[in-house]
Each structure stands twice: as C-alpha cells, then as structure tokens.
Amino acid sequence: MAHNDDVRRVLAACTACDSVYAARQWPDGETRIIGQDGCSCGSTEFDVVDDAGDPESDPPAG
Numbered sequence: 001m002a003h004n005d006d007v008r009r010v011l012a013a014c015t016a017c018d019s020v021y022a023a024r025q026w027p028d029g030e031t032r033i034i035g036q037d038g039c040s041c042g043s044t045e046f047d048v049v050d051d052a053g054d055p056e057s058d059p060p061a062g
C-alpha cells in the first residue's frame with residue numbers, strides 16, 4: 001500500500017526563540033504550524049517537540 005497520508009498533530013518549537021506551537025507533521029517529514037505561516041519572531045524553522053512532557057499541563061508540585 002502506497003497510501004500514506006497520515007498527518008500527525010504535534011507540537012513544534014521555534015528554533016530561534018523556543019516558542020511552542022500546535023503543528024502538523026506530514027508523512028514527508030515537513031512540519032507546519034497551524035494557523036500561521038511562521039513564528040511571531042519571523043522564523044519559519046521548527047523542531048517537533050515530544051508531547052509526552054507538556055510543561056504547561058505539568059505544574060511543579062509543591
């Protein structure tokens with residue numbers, strides 16, 4: 001089967017300023033953030049973040 005258009009929903013961190021955005025990762029490896037063309041800082045380069053650890057939903061205990 002060559003039908004492989006699984007698009008994953010991921011988090012992407014700007015390589016310039018570390019801002020994190022919701023993004024989609026395409027089967028060819030391209031990552032695009034959702035809702036805008038690039039980061040507010042002007043960068044369009046992002047690293048996919050492993051969403052196993054989301055700092056915003058994991059406040060420090062105590």
Ligand SMILES: [Zn+2]
Pocket residue numbers: 014015016017018019039040041042043
């Ligand atoms: Zn940025």
